[in-house]
Amino acid sequence: MPEVEVTYSEVKFTKSVPKDNNSSSTDTTYAEVQISKQEDTKDLSIHVQKKEDVQQPDRKSKMSPAVLVVLISLVVLLAAAASGLVALYITNNKALQSLNEEIDMLKKNISQSIDQPTSPPPATCPSCPATPSSPTSGTTEPLLPTSPPSTSPPSTSPPSTCPPSTCPPSTCPPSTSPPSTCPPSTCPPSTCPPTNTTRNLTCEAGWEKHGGSLYYFNTSKSSWTDSRRSCADLGSDLVKIDSREEQVFLIGRVRDLMKDNQDKFWIGLTDSKEEGKWLWMDGSALDQSLSFWNQTQPDNKSPAHSAEAEADCVRMGKKEKKGGSDDLKSWFDTSCKRPQKSICEKTAKLSSSV
Incomplete structure (x- = not known):
């Protein structure tokens, strides 16, 4: 009689373990099981191809102390950084508010000074500058020449024979400065010697x-x-x-x-x-x-x-x-x-x- 082959895709066999062994029963899965049967002899030949032993890993894992310390340190650092940012924000906000208040006060002062112009300070009478011949005492009387009038005869020198000056007249435009609005001075006329104010x-x-x-x-x-x-x-x-x-x-x-x-x-x-x-x-x-x-x-x-x-x-x-x-x-x-x-x-x- 012809031989008949029957193939099974997956067959699970359970193997019992003696009671003194604490581990649980192990399941073995086979990828293919081929059974050949001959009708005349009725012998069964079983060809089993083992796929793999599946071992279930231990699902209970433990975290090492070093990793736990690192995680705690990171959390502490993040908390410190967050608190520092919050403190910086608060400080800057206070400084900005203070600056805005100062600007407002400055604007207010400027507007008040524009609305109410201040009067010029009262004029003071000028004093004579100190000269080498001035006395060292505290007198404020003006210095006057004390030399006696000259008694020498008039000069008999001949008139100058120098040619007249050929300098061109000044071409400077007249001054266009606005008239002064200051009140008239009440100081007495100065008796000080003239001072040099311009150089040409x-x-x-x-x-x-x-x-x-x-x-x-x-x-x-x-x-x-x-x-x-x-x-x-x-x-x-x-x-x-x-x-x-x-x-x-x-x-x-x-x-x-x-x-x-x-x-x-x-x-x-x-x-x-x-x-x-x-x-x-x-x-x-x-x-x-x-x-x-x-x-x-x-x-x-x-x-x-x-x-x-x-x-x-x-x-x-x-x-x-x-x-x-x-x-x-x-x-x-x-x-x-x-x-x-x-x-x-x-x-x-x-x-x-x-």
Whole structure:
């Protein structure tokens, strides 16, 4: 007879354990059970394929002390952080409220000061400043000159021959300050000596101011050396030309004072120490970008004097005016012994006025 096979998917067998064993019975599950049966012999062959033994783990677990300590520490830290944030919030809130109160008070004070302007303080009479000759006692009487009137005869010196000042009139606009609203002063008239309140550039008689310098155009002719000595007597020196603007100013003034094309003016430039090395009176070298030589100049020639005389000094001036930049090129070298007019220059000083 043919063999018949029967397959079961899952079959559970329970195995009993003796009573002295405390563990519970163990269940064993088999994945497949195959039973073969032959009809003639009726022998049963059982093929059992064991799937796996399932052991139930011990569901009771215990927490270690170290883990418990860590958890408690984290909880404490979180609680401390939360309390710190709450305290910080409360402190900032109080500070903000205090600041708002101060701002409100400041606004209130400002509005009150605007609504009710304060009157100016009462004027006080000025007192005389202390001078070296003032007495050391506590007197407050004004100092008056005590020297006797002069008994010397009137001066018989000749009148000054200096040319009148050629300073241009002031071009400052008139003051536009509003009239004062202060009450009239009740102080007695002051007997103190006047004090200096403003300082301006002085323009002495015979000198012309340009920029920060004063210029004196000496129309008396003399050699280059004597002309420089005359400038020194006036507290100055022969002019040093530092800019194109200064050259424009000087050539315009010189042209007005020249009688002919040879009526030129000495300037403070020379190469008497070393031929071809042009120096100003302060020892500085000539800046070639600020040189205003005429065409073919310098040529180291002096036709009006002997051949031995070298042209070591510089004069400037052009009577004719053609227009353009050529009018500025007005420097000529010639013998230092040639008599010429001259230009003196010195720094303008500050003067004090009431």
